[in-house]
Amino acid sequence: MPDVLREIGMIARALDSISNVEFKQYQLTKGQYLYLVRICEHPGIIQEDLGKLIMVERSTVIRAVQKLVAQGLVEKRPDATNHKIRHLFATPQAQPIYARVIAENTHSTQVALQDLTPTEQAQLGHLLQRARRNVAADWEAVQRGQTRHY
């Protein structure tokens, strides 16, 4: 069994840190780009689901979103019937930043996949998707306080 964990960890840390450096010019601090992009692509999403989408802790999501709201990039709107949830929407000011983040992420992907054939790229995408689905179940269980046994 190949040690895919370490490879994945290295790639993730490397690209995340590059992104963070580059997005400082748009006043985005560490990690903020992640939340902003997902909110842009899922208008009306609630914070709880945003956490599951990115796979980060609830409290982390909430603070990140609070900051985006303070910066005028995101809006929280109450629900008409469910008084517990808040829907998130990106503001018009977020749009140009969103475009830049996507451009940068696309470039990073190109760098990562530069010497892979289109077939290999597709293959990698599919295999990663399957691995991610496998992992998501465990992650949500641990978030709910369950313990893994092995």
Add this chain to the structure above:
Amino acid sequence: MPDVLREIGMIARALDSISNVEFKQYQLTKGQYLYLVRICEHPGIIQEDLGKLIMVERSTVIRAVQKLVAQGLVEKRPDATNHKIRHLFATPQAQPIYARVIAENTHSTQVALQDLTPTEQAQLGHLLQRARRNVAADWEAVQRGQTRHY
């Protein structure tokens, strides 16, 4: 071009957060397992190279190592001729913890790859290795202060 970045980010965050939860029982706080494992496997490594191995910032490595030293899990030894560097070694107390970390990481990998055939697993490993090498060059350049253009 498939969006491998997001898949990789999700998997990395999910498994890292699970690991962090589980290793608290060994008094390892967030991220420490990463450093400890690499030091165990590379006796005598210096902090600078440890950063490149894990792909984290130099100052982050230094504080993480300082803490492991304070916990008695790692030792810093000066070099006989080069007075600038410090070699890192895991102490005997680190060994049982190392074994547990490896066991947990192996389990996580099994979960992630559970429904992939051995061929698919190998393929994923190879493709990720290539992507990681591609990314490493960019990461080291950005760490040295260079700007990417795209």
Add this chain to the structure above:
DNA sequence: ATAATTTTGATGTAAATGCATCAAAAATTC
């Protein structure tokens, strides 16, 4: 050899992260 640059380690400071906990609304159970 001397000067300039790079490497390696370290720390102050600001910020994100994540656990524990609370609170209120909603959903479920009895």
Add this chain to the structure above:
DNA sequence: GAATTTTTGATGCATTTACATCAAAATTAT
């Protein structure tokens, strides 16, 4: 329908992370 549990949001606190900067040793250039 009342009581219990779950869901969703929020905050205090301890910790890691990372940038900027410094310092000293080593390397390279002049």
